[in-house]
Amino acid sequence: MNPTRYPQGRALLIGVANYQQISSLPAAILNDVNDVAATLSSPNYCAYAPANVVTLLDANATRAAVLKGLDELAARAIPDDTVCVFFSGHGAIVGSPGNEDSVLVTVDSDLTDIENTTISSDELAVALAKIKAKRLLVFIDACHAGGAAISKSLTDGKDHEFKSGYTRNAFAKLAAGSGRALMASCRADEESAVFIGARNSVFTTVLLAGLRGAADKNVSGFIKVFDLFNYIAEEVPKLVPDDQHPIFKADDLEVNFAVALSQGGKKSPYCSEAKPATQQEDPWSVLEGILAELYPFGPRDQEMWSRAGGDLSRLQFHSSGHAAWHAALRTLKQGGGGRNINFSSLLRTAKEDFSNHPQLATL
Known part of the structure; x- marks a missing residue:
């Protein structure tokens, strides 16, 4: 489902x-x-x-x-x-x-x-x-x-x-x-x-x-x-x-x-056509979905955020993992979350943990 x-x-x-x-x-x-x-x-x-x-x-x-x-x-x-x-x-x-x-x-x-x-x-x-x-x-x-x-x-x-x-x-x-x-x-x-x-x-x-x-x-x-x-x-x-x-x-x-x-969008939810090549998914949204799946307890799960160079004290606490990842990545996009963390370091750390994950390989 x-x-x-x-x-x-x-x-x-x-x-x-x-x-x-x-x-x-x-x-x-x-x-x-x-x-x-x-x-x-x-x-x-x-x-x-x-x-x-x-x-x-x-x-x-x-x-x-x-x-x-x-x-x-x-x-x-x-x-x-x-x-x-x-x-x-x-x-x-x-x-x-x-x-x-x-x-x-x-x-x-x-x-x-x-x-x-x-x-x-x-x-x-x-x-x-x-x-x-x-x-x-x-x-x-x-x-x-x-x-x-x-x-x-x-x-x-x-x-x-x-x-x-x-x-x-x-x-x-x-x-x-x-x-x-x-x-x-x-x-x-x-x-x-x-x-x-x-x-x-x-x-x-x-x-x-x-x-x-x-x-x-x-x-x-x-x-x-x-x-x-x-x-x-x-x-x-x-x-x-x-x-x-x-x-x-x-x-x-x-x-x-x-x-x-979202009927006002360019693609109907009932349309089976593939997305145009120019309409690529936002990599931040893709990464958020992957991280929420692989680390369901949030950025603290398996010390993921810290290992990627982040500072957990800069993040707000959320009781659900997906909400925590959503807030953490929004903070990161705005320049927060720690001095040594960025999109690339998060992706690299996730790839080290899950080297065969197909979606990670495409980012």
Whole structure:
């Protein structure tokens, strides 16, 4: 069986710009949801069945409606489905310093009773855990900023105010579980840019391009989770240099699963024709797949990273081997991971361990 198999996709997309009692956000937030929904359900791009793509916007995105939408998604999704949950709007940081957490702010949230009128990260994590799909990807585009008209905090005009955003702890909760992953528009201490007059936020602008085929650099016919984040992580900082860095969280994710079909690519997933000679696979992606197969516990496996000249202390810890390799190679491409390690040294070390491996021989 193809580990990236993609029989059916389902999505719940939530966007709130015009809050009832809290500072508003630009119209780009609503465009984000509508455009992601159109892209996912387009036969020319991701080819989700339109009936499987549900949107909740502004007045329809109440606390009760969001929780009901998640319950309905859990009731309909089967293990072989791929599920996406997308939220664009306010997040609020609550709790005391050192013990901070986050809540998802719905259209009817009230800052005077924030605990009972928002959705806590624990509550959201429980709702996501009920979804039995083996592949689930959560997108969070929050902590918006981009001009004097957009507040950097949540206010209600009555002296109630909360810091906007999501904590690392909240992101970790939402990504917990096998086959679960999360992509967020920015780090906990950054802001998600929305350029004045732009149709979409910066994060969603890049996400849309990725879903429409830009993330399928190998023309595989699928938009795969690691490839999608690779594209987002490389392109967002080009638009907002040094100020916005999307993050990826995965607790137990080994397979580079398909988020969607890539009908906008140059090759249909059902086409048996070989790739043109000019359309070669990205060697970094090929090496990542090989290393994840040969060293399933990550760069620490058999001291692979160290033997190739790398410094393990420069790498972030990930609980799954594939996620660890994905992050390590992205760090290496950006010039990190140790002074004496590079693509060639990694390849050379792998060839020393597996001299007869056919794919290694072609790199």
